[in-house]
Amino acid sequence: MTDWTEKHRPSTLAEVRGNDKARDALAEWAETWPDHREAVILHGSPGVGKTSAAHALAADLDWPTIELNASDARTKAVIERVAGEAAKSGTLTEGGAGRRLLILDEADNLHGNADRGGARAITGVVNEASQPMVLIANEFYEMSNGLRNACRDIEFRDVSTRSIVPVLRDICRQEDVGFEDDALQKIAEANDGDLRGAIKDLQAAADGRETITAEGVVTGDRDRTTGIFDYLDAVLKEADAQQALEGSYDVDETPDDLISWIEDNMPKEYEGAELARAYRSLSTADRWLGRVRATQNYSFWRYAADNMTAGVAAARDGKKSGWTRYGPPSYWSKLGRTKGARGTRDDVARAIAQTSGVSMSTARRKILPHLEVITHHCKNREATVAMAAAYDLSAEHVAFVTGSGEDTNKVQSIVEDAHQLREEAAVEGSEGAFEPGSDEGDPSDEAESAAEGDTRVTAADEDDTSTSVERDDASDSGQRDAQENEDDQQTGLGDFV
Incomplete structure (x- = not known):
């Protein structure tokens, strides 16, 4: 059976759903590329349409594409040979204005000694490219400062449930499969912003059935983790002590790293007495982490977690609103x-x-x-x-x-x-x-x-x-x-x- 995520991939930018602002920004980047000649980073959670948008853009502009996965070719030599040549060369017979679009997927996976200069090579290719480049990344801040500064960035947000349901409905009609609205709603809610995952679940639910019913929908419990920025937004603005602690279980960060994230971003939300109370909780958490390092008794982690999450949330005077730009711990930047x-x-x-x-x-x-x-x-x-x-x-x-x-x-x-x-x-x-x-x-x-x-x-x-x-x-x-x-x-x- 053909994979529905590929079969129903958007063929034009107009068909990209759930990220209208990002879609329009990508189109504007391409239209003005001869003026600025910058690469662009499309970043966001998996399954929100980043790669599909890049291919749809190329189809709209009649640009041939060359796609390279950073996880498959991470060394400096491979990247410079493949990506470098692709980004520099082009002919008048290759699409609109002789341009081709180089798409580098998983660009945030270039880090550490194992990549042997891969990140630096990509930065060099970006700076010297004479062809448009799109870099795809899940974690924007996992990329090097040099690479981030050399590119424009466009964020693709998680696709809302109300945007996922119409996509599922259209696919069912094209596949001539009956459906109950509650079934599509259930699939959309279970995937929590992941449009690609919702389409996969829809195909699984339709397999061997003429009609998809709510009772027949079984959504697998995927191993989902909360992004660190979403967690910071919750714990520093609105979560109570219990919610802050329970939310930390879904964050893919060790206690040593999590306390650094909270410590560096806390002053952006807290002030005065509440900031002092929060720092006291972090100080207690840090002492427990010190005991873990000294004794190798990792059961002490739970006491550290209580203080750095529930303690910090309890120190807040009330709920906060507005958008805040959080960033990685400052000492990470210094080390970098x-x-x-x-x-x-x-x-x-x-x-x-x-x-x-x-x-x-x-x-x-x-x-x-x-x-x-x-x-x-x-x-x-x-x-x-x-x-x-x-x-x-x-x-x-x-x-x-x-x-x-x-x-x-x-x-x-x-x-x-x-x-x-x-x-x-x-x-x-x-x-x-x-x-x-x-x-x-x-x-x-x-x-x-x-x-x-x-x-x-x-x-x-x-x-x-x-x-x-x-x-x-x-x-x-x-x-x-x-x-x-x-x-x-x-x-x-x-x-x-």
Whole structure:
């Protein structure tokens, strides 16, 4: 049997139901695209018509479509190859004005190390695209700030029951299936804004029947979760203590994350005494979460949940109204902003550690800060070139250490000179010159010394022997101090001063 969600998919924008405002905004975006040339993000709950609207738009404008699912092609290379070429190329034979529409579904699924640069690649494609692009996402705030800022956004809201019922009625008539109005109402209410889910339930109810009756409708209890923004709207504006607690059971957030959402958005609704009372409840909840972390006893979560939900709702003086723009916890944004810098810092520390034979911790805490001072803004160019050559640093790494722009001429020229310096050293067979702390002798000298039966013991050898004996007698604390001192001596910082 043909899937009714595909069979009855809207063929034009005019047939998209339940999101008239979003539909009109999408049409306006397409009509004015030659003027602004921006991509657009269609975001909202699953099943509300985002992808259908994108395809209907393309049909209206006679634009061929290329659809890519971010979950299937998440790496930088795949996205740049497929999406990049599709977004840049077009011919006069391809639809209206030679345009094609690139549709990227599940664009909010690009995050974390597993995507290996996928989110950054999409942002790059969006910024360089010469063809219209539509990105589809369920969670707008799961997308990177850079990607959100590079695009327009249009929100598709949950489809109301009164908009779902006429769609179900039209499908029944086209399929020549009888129906009771109560049956369609029951299906629409059970799907709670999910038009696609309602159509699937309608097809299941009609299977093998001539008429769909209310008694014959069995709607499966889907695993539904309340969106965090809907929950915040309820708990901070109108829910009583019991409703706030019970509503939290349907929110797909851990207590540690939920308390952060509530804490950051609470001041947008509460003030004065009610805000103080709410903060006291959050403080108590935070102490319970601390006990969970300390004892690994997760039964304490329920006490934290009581305070962060019911306690916050009870602190409110009365119901509130109006629309409020909630946002994700501010510290999440801070982590996102500094994630790249922290990764670059660790890359530099790793290069220093491997070259100097010290730990990454020592490289990060003791060597890198000195290098930052010595090479600040590349003022000591000779030292900066020596550093880049010694640790084989890229332009990104040099820019991080010196505090300069990666694309500036001075950073690029320093990296080029460092690369040339390493090549010259390789030709001369003296790579060891770029290994700070290296004191290996010429192999020919060693061979000559061995041939002559040289058995001399230098003063340095005696010092090393003495030091070795002293280390054998040292305490554990002394051993750690000696190791740190040895690490400091091996850093080779003197080469750059």
